[in-house]
Amino acid sequence: MASSILVLGAGMVGTCTALHLQQRGYEVTLVDRRGPGQETSFGNAGLIQREAVEPYAFAREPRFLFNSALRRGADVHWHPRGLWQMARPLLAYWDHSRPAHHARATEAYSRLIAHATEEHGLLVAAAGADDLVKRQGFRFVFRTPQALEDAAQRAMDLHDRFGVRYHVENTADLALAEPALHRSLAGAVHWLEPWAVNAPGALVQRYADLFVARGGRSVVADATRLQARGQGWAVQTTEGHLEAEQAVLALGPWADGAIRSLGYRFALFIKRGYHQHYTAPVPLQQPVLDAERGYVLAPMQRGLRLTTGAEIAPMDAPATPVQLAKAEVLARELVDMGEPLPEAPWLGARPCTADMLPVMGPAPHHKGLWFNFGHGHQGFTLGPVAGRLLAEMVEGRQTWIDPRPYSPARFV
Numbered sequence: 455m456a457s458s459i460l461v462l463g464a465g466m467v468g469t470c471t472a473l474h475l476q477q478r479g480y481e482v483t484l485v486d487r488r489g490p491g492q493e494t495s496f497g498n499a500g501l502i503q504r505e506a507v508e509p510y511a512f513a514r515e516p517r518f519l520f521n522s523a524l525r526r527g528a529d530v531h532w533h534p535r536g537l538w539q540m541a542r543p544l545l546a547y548w549d550h551s552r553p554a555h556h557a558r559a560t561e562a563y564s565r566l567i568a569h570a571t572e573e574h575g576l577l578v579a580a581a582g583a584d585d586l587v588k589r590q591g592f593r594f595v596f597r598t599p600q601a602l603e604d605a606a607q608r609a610m611d612l613h614d615r616f617g618v619r620y621h622v623e624n625t626a627d628l629a630l631a632e633p634a635l636h637r638s639l640a641g642a643v644h645w646l647e648p649w650a651v652n653a654p655g656a657l658v659q660r661y662a663d664l665f666v667a668r669g670g671r672s673v674v675a676d677a678t679r680l681q682a683r684g685q686g687w688a689v690q691t692t693e694g695h696l697e698a699e700q701a702v703l704a705l706g707p708w709a710d711g712a713i714r715s716l717g718y719r720f721a722l723f724i725k726r727g728y729h730q731h732y733t734a735p736v737p738l739q740q741p742v743l744d745a746e747r748g749y750v751l752a753p754m755q756r757g758l759r760l761t762t763g764a765e766i767a768p769m770d771a772p773a774t775p776v777q778l779a780k781a782e783v784l785a786r787e788l789v790d791m792g793e794p795l796p797e798a799p800w801l802g803a804r805p806c807t808a809d810m811l812p813v814m815g816p817a818p819h820h821k822g823l824w825f826n827f828g829h830g831h832q833g834f835t836l837g838p839v840a841g842r843l844l845a846e847m848v849e850g851r852q853t854w855i856d857p858r859p860y861s862p863a864r865f866v
């Protein structure tokens with residue numbers, strides 16, 4: 455009989471993990487309290503970011519710190535309670551963001567990112583999801599010539615070190631490529647390899663449909679208590695009791711709570727983020743990052759999605775979408791946003807680690823339990839890579855990427 459395994463959490467990471475385990479002959483049950491792709495993997499900017507070879511560091515420039523401290527810009531916002539609650543992992547994040555440490559994290563991170571589009575491509579084809587994906591890149595747009603010049607230098611460096619492909623566009627090139635931009639800008643770095651998904655939650659749902667069509671079991675239930683039971687694992691859910699020989703925790707920003715109840719204290723924290731859709735009468739061709747202001751505009755099935763930067767606030771704190779309001783003003787300088795759709799702003803949380811690397815591998819003190827979370831700013835990008843790597847580890851065979859930098863054991 456096939457070996458059984460529970461996957462808790464059906465975001466992009468858990469769903470891809472379930473698919474990859476199933477492909478290797480496991481009998482998989484995928485559990486999510488809201489159904490596949492309804493949380494963080496629903497509300498992001500939909501980018502499969504082949505260019506994001508460097509994990510997102512704590513910016514250390516004095517001007518940025520000064521503005522952030524005063525909550526001035528649109529890119530960062532914070533609640534005092536959030537800073538207090540997450541002070542320890544945030545300080546560790548600051549430390550890991552020093553250039554030498556960040557360079558080491560980049561080595562490990564870039565090895566995952568390098569396979570992101572290729573691994574999504576296999577699942578997109580198998581799931582018949584081509585209609586959701588546009589493979590024409592993503593732009594960082596710049597308002598000032600100096601910022602464009604700096605970004606072009608950085609792009610050249612990333613190309614030389616990691617093979618990331620890009621094209622620098624001047625004012626005229628950018629105006630031609632993106633007629634929706636009604637203000638003349640200094641130019642853009644057009645990353646050529648990223649993909650844009652026009653309904654991120656729908657892509658996860660298609661992957662989950664593929665999993666079910668191939669014989670997988672998907673359960674919508676709140677998994678409250680995960681416990682070792684005999685040789686395996688049992689979880690109490692609102693739909694009853696589930697048991698399997700092994701279990702994977704893929705709970706994204708909820709992972710910290712789950713692992714704490716098992717006795718683990720990892721350097722985890724969250725960065726909340728918001729989105730709002732607008733009617734935008736002239737659509738953008740590709741998503742853009744307003745790089746000097748810190749928000750993304752992404753064309754979606756529902757309209758133009760404005761997504762915000764990081765809000766350091768507790769998971770359960772009420773929504774304070776001040777960054778959305780600031781970013782909307784800035785975005786209106788660039789494009790005709792039209793009207794916001796009549797819906798409350800979406801709020802989600804990026805599952806982050808202090809060392810900027812995801813947590814993928816065996817639970818250090820529990821046999822048959824596996825962790826797959828902490829993919830930070832690029833969990834939507836990394837889902838299929840993370841799913842494959844974890845499934846290869848569970849199988850106990852040689853993995854195609856060295857998993858050691860992502861091991862949960864680094865926190866104990």
Ligand SMILES: Cc1cc2nc3c(=O)[nH]c(=O)nc-3n(C[C@H](O)[C@H](O)[C@H](O)COP(=O)(O)OP(=O)(O)OC[C@H]3O[C@@H](n4cnc5c(N)ncnc54)[C@H](O)[C@@H]3O)c2cc1C
Nearest residue numbers: 463465466467487495498499501677706727832833834835
């Ligand atoms: C504003 C914003 C923009 C972003 N843009 C991008 C982008 O363009 N590209 C990119 O790669 N990444 C982006 N990200 C990051 C990305 O969205 C996340 O890293 C990714 O979605 C995390 O996936 P996950 O599967 O780990 O978590 P999730 O998608 O949150 O999945 C976790 C699942 O666990 C379930 N769950 C929780 N508790 C329980 C329980 N008790 N029982 C059962 N189920 C439970 C939840 O319902 C949820 O479905 C963005 C994030 C934000 C906030």
